[in-house]
Amino acid sequence: MRRIVCSLAALLLTACPTVEEEEPPTPVPSVEDPSCSDEILSPSGPGGGLAAEPVEAHAETYGADPDPFQVRLQWPTSQPHISGGFLWRTDAETLASTVEWGVGDDLGNVTEGSSFVYGKTDAFAGYRVHEVRLCGDLTPGTTYSYRVGGAGGWSSVAQFTTPAEPGSFDSVTIGIAGDSRGAYTTWASVVALMEAHDPDFYVFPGDMVDLGVVQSEWDSWFEATGDVLRSKVLVPSHGNHEFLATHYFAQFSLPGNEQWFSLDYGPLHLISLNDTVSGDNDIEVFQPNFLETDLADNDSAWTFVAHHQPMYTASTNHSSNETLRDTWSPIYDANGVDVVINGHNHLYERSVPITGDAPDDDGITYIVTGGAGAPLYEGTDTPWYSAVANPIEHYIIATITGPTATFVVRDLDDNVIDEFTVTR
Numbered sequence: 387m388r389r390i391v392c393s394l395a396a397l398l399l400t401a402c403p404t405v406e407e408e409e410p411p412t413p414v415p416s417v418e419d420p421s422c423s424d425e426i427l428s429p430s431g432p433g434g435g436l437a438a439e440p441v442e443a444h445a446e447t448y449g450a451d452p453d454p455f456q457v458r459l460q461w462p463t464s465q466p467h468i469s470g471g472f473l474w475r476t477d478a479e480t481l482a483s484t485v486e487w488g489v490g491d492d493l494g495n496v497t498e499g500s501s502f503v504y505g506k507t508d509a510f511a512g513y514r515v516h517e518v519r520l521c522g523d524l525t526p527g528t529t530y531s532y533r534v535g536g537a538g539g540w541s542s543v544a545q546f547t548t549p550a551e552p553g554s555f556d557s558v559t560i561g562i563a564g565d566s567r568g569a570y571t572t573w574a575s576v577v578a579l580m581e582a583h584d585p586d587f588y589v590f591p592g593d594m595v596d597l598g599v600v601q602s603e604w605d606s607w608f609e610a611t612g613d614v615l616r617s618k619v620l621v622p623s624h625g626n627h628e629f630l631a632t633h634y635f636a637q638f639s640l641p642g643n644e645q646w647f648s649l650d651y652g653p654l655h656l657i658s659l660n661d662t663v664s665g666d667n668d669i670e671v672f673q674p675n676f677l678e679t680d681l682a683d684n685d686s687a688w689t690f691v692a693h694h695q696p697m698y699t700a701s702t703n704h705s706s707n708e709t710l711r712d713t714w715s716p717i718y719d720a721n722g723v724d725v726v727i728n729g730h731n732h733l734y735e736r737s738v739p740i741t742g743d744a745p746d747d748d749g750i751t752y753i754v755t756g757g758a759g760a761p762l763y764e765g766t767d768t769p770w771y772s773a774v775a776n777p778i779e780h781y782i783i784a785t786i787t788g789p790t791a792t793f794v795v796r797d798l799d800d801n802v803i804d805e806f807t808v809t810r
C-alpha cells in the first residue's frame with residue numbers, strides 16, 4: 387500500500403572487443419516482443435487531414451539535403467529493455483532509412499526502416515520522417531551506439547542504454563515537466579535543468595506546442611530540446627494543444643495506438659492516456675477497457691499514470707475534469723495506481739492522497755505539472771483535496787528507490803519548492 391510519509395519539503399558494456407574489419411557483424415539474438423511491430427504505420431491523426439503514406443526505404447535515394455536532423459530515440463513498445471526505435475527528419479526527397487548500430491562502439495548491425503511524408507502540397511514537397519524499429523533485437527542493460535541516415539548523409543554517432551529486465555532492479559529516475567506550449571526558450575531551460583539530474587527518461591503530460599498542426603512549432607520545440615532525445619526517451623501524453631494532429635503522431639513512435647499505452651521500466655509500470663479525444667467512447671469505454679486489461683496484468687512494484695487534464699485541481703482556470711474523475715479514478719483506486727501526473731493548468735499542484743474521492747493516507751497522489759513555459763495561471767482555490775498549489779514555472783525529478791518514491795519539485799532557479807515521498 388502507498389502512503390505519504392512526509393511532505394515539504396552500462397554497464398557500459400565496454401565496447402565489444404574491437405571487431406576485425408573483415409569480420410561479419412556480431413549476430414544479435416532476437417527476443418519475441420509482441421508489443422513491438424516492424425510495420426511502420428501511417429501516422430494519420432484521428433483529428434483528420436494530412437494522412438501520410440509510408441514508403442519503404444530506398445537505400446540509395448537521396449535528395450539535395452539528406453543530412454538527418456531531429457534524431458530521437460523512441461520506445462514504440464511496452465518493453466524498452468529489448469526494443470526501441472529511431473525517428474529523424476530529412477528533406478522530402480531522401481528515402482534512405484537506415485540505422486547502423488551495435489553494442490559499445492560497434493556499428494556493425496544494419497537495419498532498414500521506412501519513412502513517410504505529410505504536409506505535402508502542390509507547392510511544397512512536405513515533411514519527411516524516417517523510422518526504424520528494433521523489435522526484440524536489444525539486450526537488457528546494455529549500452530549501444532548508433533547513427534541514422536545512409537551513405538548520402540549520416541548523423542553523428544549517439545549512445546543509449548537499455549534498462550535491465552523489468553522487476554530485476556528497483557530504482558529509476560524520471561524528469562517530469564508539462565505545458566511548454568510556445569515558450570521554447572523556457573522549455574530549453576527546463577530540459578537542461580532536468581538533464582543535469584541525469585534521469586533515465588522523461589515524461590511530458592501534454593501541450594508541448596501551441597498549435598499541434600503547425601510543423602514550425604514542432605521544429606522549434608525539437609530545436610529547444612537539443613540532442614537530449616538522441617539518448618533518452620521522452621514519453622508524451624497527448625494534450626488539447628496537440629489537436630490530434632498527424633503532426634503529433636508523426637513526431638513520436640509510441641506503443642499500441644499511440645494514444646493510450648503502457649510500458650515497463652525496472653520497478654515502474656507507466657501508463658499514458660489521452661483525455662482530448664475524437665469521441666466520448668474513447669473516454670468512457672475504450673480507455674477504461676484498456677486500463678482494466680492493462681492493470682490486470684501489471685505486477686510492477688510501482689504504477690504511475692500520465693495524462694493531460696487534471697481530475698483534481700485547485701486552479702480557477704480549468705476546473706477539475708469530473709468526467710475523468712468519475713470514470714478513470716475508480717479503476718486507478720482498484721488497481722494500485724500510486725501517482726497520477728497531469729498538466730493543462732499552468733502551475734504546480736499536489737493533492738492530498740485520495741481514494742474514492744475522499745482523503746485517504748493510503749490513496750493516490752495527483753500532481754499537476756504545467757509549468758514548462760506556458761503562461762502561468764495565478765488563481766487558485768482551496769478545495770479539500772489540495773495540498774499544494776503554486777503558480778510557478780518548475781520541473782519535477784521523481785526517483786523510485788525500492789519502497790520509496792521521492793518527488794523533488796524545483797523552480798527554474800533550481801530552488802526546491804516542494805518535496806514529498808510516497809511509500810509502498
Ligand SMILES: [Fe+2]
Pocket residue numbers: 593625626627694729730731
Ligand atoms: Fe492543455
